[in-house]
Structure formats: C-alpha cells, structure tokens
Amino acid sequence: LLKINNKSLFQISINNAKKTKIFDKIFCSTDSKYMINIAKKNLVYPIKRPVSLSGDKTPSYDVVVNFYKFLKKNKIKKPFLLFLFQPTSPYIKPETIKKMVKIYKKNPKISSVISISKVHNKYHFLNQRIISKNGSVEFLFEKQRKKQLRRQDKQEVFVHGNMFSFKTSEFYKQKTLTPTPIYSVKLKNYFETIDIDNLEDYKKALIYSKILID
Numbered sequence: 001l002l003k004i005n006n007k008s009l010f011q012i013s014i015n016n017a018k019k020t021k022i023f024d025k026i027f028c029s030t031d032s033k034y035m036i037n038i039a040k041k042n043l044v045y046p047i048k049r050p051v052s053l054s055g056d057k058t059p060s061y062d063v064v065v066n067f068y069k070f071l072k073k074n075k076i077k078k079p080f081l082l083f084l085f086q087p088t089s090p091y092i093k094p095e096t097i098k099k100m101v102k103i104y105k106k107n108p109k110i111s112s113v114i115s116i117s118k119v120h121n122k123y124h125f126l127n128q129r130i131i132s133k134n135g136s137v138e139f140l141f142e143k144q145r146k147k148q149l150r151r152q153d154k155q156e157v158f159v160h161g162n163m164f165s166f167k168t169s170e171f172y173k174q175k176t177l178t179p180t181p182i183y184s185v186k187l188k189n190y191f192e193t194i195d196i197d198n199l200e201d202y203k204k205a206l207i208y209s210k211i212l213i214d
Contacts (some may be wrong), residue, residue: 089162111170115161
C-alpha cells in the first residue's frame with residue numbers, strides 16, 4: 001500500500017472520516033484481508049467485496065449497490081446520507097465535509113452534494129484543441145472562443161473534486177452517484193484536489209506532505 005508520512009492512504013482516509021466527528025458509522029469496502037484487519041482495528045465496519053467488484057475499473061456505483069445489499073443482509077439501517085471517501089484523495093479536509101452537510105441542512109430538497117475545483121485557464125474548455133488527420137490544429141469550440149477570447153471574459157468552469165455525497169433515497173430513485181438537484185462545495189486549496197491516479201500524482205502528494213501538518 002502507498003504511504004504518506006508512514007501512514008497508508010487507506011489509514012489516512014479512515015482518519016479523515018473520523019476527524020469530522022459527524023458520522024454514525026464508517027464502512028470500508030475492500031477485497032483485501034490486510035485492509036479488512038486495519039478497518040477492524042479502527043472500529044470501522046469492513047465489507048468484503050465479491051470477486052466481480054475487485055478490479056481497478058469497477059464502477060463506484062456498483063460498489064455502492066453492493067454496500068446497500070450488505071446493509072440489508074445484515075439488517076443494518078440504511079443511512080439518510082452517504083459520503084464516499086476515496087483513499088486516493090488523502091488531503092480532503094474535515095471542514096469541507098462539514099460544509100457539505102450544512103448545505104443539506106440549509107436546503108432539504110437537495111439530492112446530492114459534491115466537491116468541485118475551478119479549472120485553470122490553461123485547461124478551460126474554450127482552450128481545447130483537436131488535431132486533424134493532416135496535422136492542422138483547430139479549436140474545439142471556435143465560435144464560442146471568439147466571443148470569450150480574453151481570460152477575464154471566460155465563464156468560470158469547474159471539475160469534480162474528490163467527494164461524493166447523496167441521499168440514499170435519491171440514489172435508489174435516480175440510480176446515480178449524483179442525483180439531481182446537485183449542489184457543491186468549492187475546494188479552494190490545490191492540495192485538497194489531489195487525486196492519486198498515477199506515480200506523478202503520488203510524488204506530488206509526497207511533496208505536499210512535507211508542507212502540511214497532519
């Protein structure tokens with residue numbers, strides 16, 4: 001398991017959930033006996049994933065469905081709200097989770113709340129290009145770009161951060177991790193948006209670990 005400051009990403013994810021002090025129960029879905037043991041030591045409910053859900057490309061939606069099946073089988077009450085913590089996002093702050101909960105309390109009609117981060121101008125969709133077969137380069141959204149050519153004229157756009165949360169009832173009704181209406185919490189710090197998908201991401205996370213205090 002990858003580690004940061006001598007703690008596995010899995011352990012960090014558990015710690016982040018506990019630091020919020022708002023969850024009645026914390027569950028862990030995994031096919032690893034090692035992580036199941038870590039979960040038990042941390043008083044986290046382990047859920048042994050079936051082989052069909054053990055691959056790296058397994059959709060999170062399917063994992064959540066299996067989670068609810070586990071609750072039903074073990075006669076555990078389904079939660080009103082579900083938050084998905086991912087070990088690949090080690091720097092999510094407890095304050096961010098609390099902000100998400102406040103949004104639910106403020107507007108009872110909301111179905112889901114996610115974290116989002118602002119897209120840097122360099123990666124703005126109006127700056128995206130395509131390369132034709134003959135090698136020429138064209139802007140993907142040329143007409144829109146002409147209307148918003150200056151940086152200050154471009155509309156702010158965002159990408160999903162690293163946290164999903166939703167009402168259980170709406171998950172069943174809409175069959176998605178992002179049932180509508182969706183609201184969001186903006187991640188203001190870059191380190192909180194880090195999502196470790198490859199070695200380069202992991203190296204960045206290690207660099208930030210030297211700056212941040214656990």
